[in-house]
Amino acid sequence: MTTTITITGAGGQIGYALLFRIAAGDMLGPDEHVRLRLLEIPAGLGAAEGAALELQDGAFPLLDDVEVTDDPAVGFAGADHALLVGSRPRGPGMERGDLLAANGAIFGPQGAAIAANAASGVRVTVVGNPANTNALIAAAAADGVPAEQFSALTRLDENRARAQLAAALEVPVASVRRVPIWGNHSATQFPDVGHALIDGRPAADALAARVGDVDAWLGETFIPRVAGRGAEIISVRGSSSVASAASATIDHVRSWALGTDDWTSAGVVSHGEYGVPEGLICSFPVESVAGRWRIVEGLQPDAGARTRIDASVAELVDERDAVRRLGLI
Numbered sequence: 001m002t003t004t005i006t007i008t009g010a011g012g013q014i015g016y017a018l019l020f021r022i023a024a025g026d027m028l029g030p031d032e033h034v035r036l037r038l039l040e041i042p043a044g045l046g047a048a049e050g051a052a053l054e055l056q057d058g059a060f061p062l063l064d065d066v067e068v069t070d071d072p073a074v075g076f077a078g079a080d081h082a083l084l085v086g087s088r089p090r091g092p093g094m095e096r097g098d099l100l101a102a103n104g105a106i107f108g109p110q111g112a113a114i115a116a117n118a119a120s121g122v123r124v125t126v127v128g129n130p131a132n133t134n135a136l137i138a139a140a141a142a143d144g145v146p147a148e149q150f151s152a153l154t155r156l157d158e159n160r161a162r163a164q165l166a167a168a169l170e171v172p173v174a175s176v177r178r179v180p181i182w183g184n185h186s187a188t189q190f191p192d193v194g195h196a197l198i199d200g201r202p203a204a205d206a207l208a209a210r211v212g213d214v215d216a217w218l219g220e221t222f223i224p225r226v227a228g229r230g231a232e233i234i235s236v237r238g239s240s241s242v243a244s245a246a247s248a249t250i251d252h253v254r255s256w257a258l259g260t261d262d263w264t265s266a267g268v269v270s271h272g273e274y275g276v277p278e279g280l281i282c283s284f285p286v287e288s289v290a291g292r293w294r295i296v297e298g299l300q301p302d303a304g305a306r307t308r309i310d311a312s313v314a315e316l317v318d319e320r321d322a323v324r325r326l327g328l329i
């Protein structure tokens, strides 16, 4: 079998960190051949073509074909997975409305091109920021493609949260499960340790023994550290998170395509779960079953968690209303 994967912004930094791992089989497993379509704007074509030459030099046994294009109809033709990485970053002094409008001009047409050209079961992962609202715009423009086939990346936030909790408890990260991200992929996100398990046991006691006042630690240390990790990476590294974002993208698509054995996080369309307005692309605890995301239901967020979820959802509502006013959805 060969799976066709379209990567937009393939000539950019995350693209460069992503392509070689996909070609190596890290995303879909060691038995799945892949065909890559690298979709760029004209200014990014040279970088994407260079990456394609290097992919050839990698002599990857699973890589059947690489095509570079700036034509969305060609780029999305037959795509089984579309990774929408290329976007318009916030420039100095750029207002949120300008940012949303600039990205609407990218993600609207891409959603339409996906509907017209991709495989009917295409699964779309939006990485480019603002990821949740870009996914909303793309899904709205993709006539005939169910919104359930679109999701936004919040796995990087979850990976960061699991790693921070592991560090605080001095346990291996593999011991830490069920730390979902709720809401928006932004500073308002809520990384939730309320259900966390350490080697299958609730984390609460171990956490209290280690940090004392758990609420204070969550509010003053853990949540700001996770939500502000992107800024921390920029200040230390001098450049944004790239390899970790690519790695989380691989994790996200692998979970979606191959299934999960426990909760993870993804921005998925709400049907009203947990009071989140229908139609928003909101991060929830999810499982992946038979190639579909399924929101974990029946959790009872406590009052503190509820307040944080509501604040992040309110931001998503604001973004949705802003793109509605701009006529983008």
Ligand code: NAI
Pocket (backbone or CB within 6 Å): 008, 009, 010, 011, 012, 013, 014, 015, 039, 040, 041, 043, 044, 047, 085, 086, 087, 088, 089, 106, 126, 127, 128, 129, 130, 131, 153, 154, 155, 156, 157, 185, 240, 241, 242, 245
């Ligand atoms: P980059 O600037 O290095 O690369 C972006 C690429 O996208 C460029 O090559 C550009 O030519 C291309 N591009 C722009 N418009 C395009 C279009 N209409 N069609 C196809 N390609 C287009 O940026 P980088 O570091 O690769 O980051 C990409 C995005 O990922 C940014 O929006 C960043 O904020 C976001 N990001 C999201 C994360 C998440 O967890 N959801 C984590 C880290 C980054």
